[in-house]
Amino acid sequence: MEKQLKIDFEKKLKDFSYSDQEKKFKETNFKEFLKQGFPNRKLENWKFSDLNQIIKSNIGDLTFYNDYKKENQIDKIELINELEHNKIIIVDGKIEKIDFKFEDKDKIEVLVEQGEETIKENINSLINLNNAFSNKFCKIIIKKNYSLNKPLVVYHSTNKNTQSKNTNSRIDFKLEENACLRLIDIFKDNSEKNFLNIYYNFELDKSSILKNYKIDKATNNNVKYSYNNVNQEANSISETFILSSGSKFFKNEINCDLLGHHSSAFVNGIFDLDDENHHEIKSNINHLVENTKSYQLVKSVLEKKSKAVYQGKIFVSSEAQKTDGYQLSNAILLSENSEFNAKPELEIYADDVKCSHGSSSGSLDENSIFYLMSRGLNYKEAKKLLINGFLLDVIEKITDEEIKNLIKNLLGVKE
Amino acid sequence: MRDKQIEDLKDYKYGFSTDIENFKAPKGLNEDVIKFISNIKKEPKWLLDWRLKAFERLKVLKEPDWQKPKYPKIDYQDLYYYSAPKSFKDKPKSLDELDPKLLETYQKLGIPLNEQKRLNGIAVDAVFDSVSVATTFKETLTKQGIIFCSISEAVQKHPELVKKYLGTVIPLTDHFFATLNSAVFTDGSFVYIPPGVRCPMELSTYFRINASDTGQFERTLIIADKGSYVSYLEGCTAPMRDENQLHAANVELIALDDAEIKYSTVQNWYPGDKDGKGGIYNFVTKRGLCKGKNSKISWTQVETGSAITWKYPSCILKGDNSIGEFYSIAITNNHQKADTGTKMIHLGKNTKSKIISKGISAGFSDMTYRGLVDISPKATNSNNFTQCDSLLMGNKCGAHTVPYIKNKNSDSNIAHEATTSKISEEQLHYCQQRGLNPEEAVGLIVNGFCKEVLQQLPMEFAVEAQKLVGISLEGSVG
Numbered sequence: 029m030e031k032q033l034k035i036d037f038e039k040k041l042k043d044f045s046y047s048d049q050e051k052k053f054k055e056t057n058f059k060e061f062l063k064q065g066f067p068n069r070k071l072e073n074w075k076f077s078d079l080n081q082i083i084k085s086n087i088g089d090l091t092f093y094n095d096y097k098k099e100n101q102i103d104k105i106e107l108i109n110e111l112e113h114n115k116i117i118i119v120d121g122k123i124e125k126i127d128f129k130f131e132d133k134d135k136i137e138v139l140v141e142q143g144e145e146t147i148k149e150n151i152n153s154l155i156n157l158n159n160a161f162s163n164k165f166c167k168i169i170i171k172k173n174y175s176l177n178k179p180l181v182v183y184h185s186t187n188k189n190t191q192s193k194n195t196n197s198r199i200d201f202k203l204e205e206n207a208c209l210r211l212i213d214i215f216k217d218n219s220e221k222n223f224l225n226i227y228y229n230f231e232l233d234k235s236s237i238l239k240n241y242k243i244d245k246a247t248n249n250n251v252k253y254s255y256n257n258v259n260q261e262a263n264s265i266s267e268t269f270i271l272s273s274g275s276k277f278f279k280n281e282i283n284c285d286l287l288g289h290h291s292s293a294f295v296n297g298i299f300d301l302d303d304e305n306h307h308e309i310k311s312n313i314n315h316l317v318e319n320t321k322s323y324q325l326v327k328s329v330l331e332k333k334s335k336a337v338y339q340g341k342i343f344v345s346s347e348a349q350k351t352d353g354y355q356l357s358n359a360i361l362l363s364e365n366s367e368f369n370a371k372p373e374l375e376i377y378a379d380d381v382k383c384s385h386g387s388s389s390g391s392l393d394e395n396s397i398f399y400l401m402s403r404g405l406n407y408k409e410a411k412k413l414l415i416n417g418f419l420l421d422v423i424e425k426i427t428d429e430e431i432k433n434l435i436k437n438l439l440g441v442k443e
Numbered sequence: 444m445r446d447k448q449i450e451d452l453k454d455y456k457y458g459f460s461t462d463i464e465n466f467k468a469p470k471g472l473n474e475d476v477i478k479f480i481s482n483i484k485k486e487p488k489w490l491l492d493w494r495l496k497a498f499e500r501l502k503v504l505k506e507p508d509w510q511k512p513k514y515p516k517i518d519y520q521d522l523y524y525y526s527a528p529k530s531f532k533d534k535p536k537s538l539d540e541l542d543p544k545l546l547e548t549y550q551k552l553g554i555p556l557n558e559q560k561r562l563n564g565i566a567v568d569a570v571f572d573s574v575s576v577a578t579t580f581k582e583t584l585t586k587q588g589i590i591f592c593s594i595s596e597a598v599q600k601h602p603e604l605v606k607k608y609l610g611t612v613i614p615l616t617d618h619f620f621a622t623l624n625s626a627v628f629t630d631g632s633f634v635y636i637p638p639g640v641r642c643p644m645e646l647s648t649y650f651r652i653n654a655s656d657t658g659q660f661e662r663t664l665i666i667a668d669k670g671s672y673v674s675y676l677e678g679c680t681a682p683m684r685d686e687n688q689l690h691a692a693n694v695e696l697i698a699l700d701d702a703e704i705k706y707s708t709v710q711n712w713y714p715g716d717k718d719g720k721g722g723i724y725n726f727v728t729k730r731g732l733c734k735g736k737n738s739k740i741s742w743t744q745v746e747t748g749s750a751i752t753w754k755y756p757s758c759i760l761k762g763d764n765s766i767g768e769f770y771s772i773a774i775t776n777n778h779q780k781a782d783t784g785t786k787m788i789h790l791g792k793n794t795k796s797k798i799i800s801k802g803i804s805a806g807f808s809d810m811t812y813r814g815l816v817d818i819s820p821k822a823t824n825s826n827n828f829t830q831c832d833s834l835l836m837g838n839k840c841g842a843h844t845v846p847y848i849k850n851k852n853s854d855s856n857i858a859h860e861a862t863t864s865k866i867s868e869e870q871l872h873y874c875q876q877r878g879l880n881p882e883e884a885v886g887l888i889v890n891g892f893c894k895e896v897l898q899q900l901p902m903e904f905a906v907e908a909q910k911l912v913g914i915s916l917e918g919s920v921g
Binding site: 365 | 855860
């Protein structure tokens, strides 16, 4: 693999004329990735999901070079019809289209850059890989006091003939004071056996609101990794919802730094897994100042040989008095081969805090099924009704009505 | 009156060292030292080979580094691996022959080694540095067929039992400190309860590190044969010394069909002074195997001492319907660090486990609960319940919870909950209003917080543990 990496990286450097600074940035990241390789189970964060192994067994040998000059067809991508929206379309890691047709053009600024050093430290080798191979990464600035009329949908797609490829994409968002953004990520795969690596960086100024909904529903054989880094100033709110379902492997990592007073972070997730799918959510909520709040709720329904992993961490620094942190994960195992692993972690250095977590996993409650069957439902209906109610808890946490309905329809969950 | 008591207890009360001439093995860790230990204990060849095999394995092992409390590198060549009071070279036949100074030490410690002053019939096996001093109550136990002696004695008298069970729960190939212990273990207790016998008294060991620069590597092996029951107590102290001392013990429990073992520890090794200088490194491997059907192993621990505590008493629930329990109180103050918890590995059907952990940190200390619950695909209809609560005093200390939860069986249930909080002003106010001073109020509230675990301790220990909880937190209020 190392040989392939080197060839592809050389090829990539030749494609564009990078400034010395950009070149240096890419090379440092590339060297770091070469040194570390794909994360494996020896790393604490990857204990339950050995990505190196997963790529080997699902994809085999990867190639890393993408021709960014080539125009990709985008008219075949299925768009959401239920909802009017702005859109960004990404194909094979390349941003093909940015369209803010419902918005005031003066209030949104789109910068397309060749690469800029904005990373504070080495997070993991996949971010290095992303930095080394991603193309232009785009920065979107929402101006002060502006709230988008319609949600922004990012379509992550691949070309039909793309195979055994690693694609990298990155978008930075900056929400200025009192701005508001509703962001939906939708995964539309036309190909199989690729490794998608997505990196988002959010800066939330005072009183801004970010709502990010990630929807991975369509069945496919791709391996995906997504990393959200969120920096939050005073009074800002971030809400992340993850529907993790269709891909072969998907790891969502959310890192929230609560840097300003009265900022809050919400992370909610649903695992709805089947077959041999293996998904993970890893959250890191860092309470760094006084009076901050976080809330996490993750529910899983696991069929057949599927496996779900939830690693949630709440960190409270010694300055962060009056922190309120809560975390809950529940899992229903429907098959004797399914597996649920959790590591709900608390790391607390301040005393005047309210932090707790809970985790449970098990089978469907036989008593409830009996109750429903005694009322005339058959086993299948009873099971469905119970799961419906179980998942509805998380969906009700979605604060945006339009999107809540969209997700309900997608999951076939009724009230 | 109480204030005076507290004043007396404020400093580590077990911090005296006894002036007894010690007989030590040469410093360092090598084959010769292992042979020396084996030779002086007149061990059979198989045991020496076993030790050497462990030593071979040790050469390729690395010290683990994933734990939260970091410690300066230990120079294993700069330690004494065997230290015995000199007068011990010819073992005393009865208590009268004991060195009076030793008896005095134990009296200071408050252990009723002397049979006349016995405490309601607890049989004591006291381990002083590396050698087991004397075992009381031998006769009563022998009548029932119970074997309770030092492990060196067991090697001589019951080699078949030792050979059969030693290393079956903690194999030679385990982690660094366990393997180190296998190579150089010096003494410890051995208990065998024959089938159907309910041990009529609590068995107890008292460990004490006296000589400087010594590591204590004791090994305890408890076997409860079919349908038997035993409750075992363990207490630990050490004198005050500036340098850090290493304590790497291995404890193996084996419960056969329908047997039950209850293992209680009150650990009060020297925690170091207020600035974190000195103190014991307590790196202990404790593991119990519920080998037979319907067997039960229950760990109860009160951890108040040691500069660094790093241990996870575990249960392997292999037999169907077996039960594992873990009750723990860990208190850290000043610069103490603790990384402790348990592992419940469910292998058999209908196995149940329960974990109650209470952590209290004050001063500049750091407390971590780290636990694993692993339900394997074959462990149908298994259950686990985990509760871990942490209490923080001040914002210079830390409390962490790192549970690993693995469920691979759809008919099994796992429930886990954890909370972190501080003592509420309201509770404090209420107590003070009724005439308690702030320290007494904190003591009372903390004791209430720990009650669930304290209840699990045998009577004699519970009183001591309750006092210890109060003492450990002295100076952390206000």
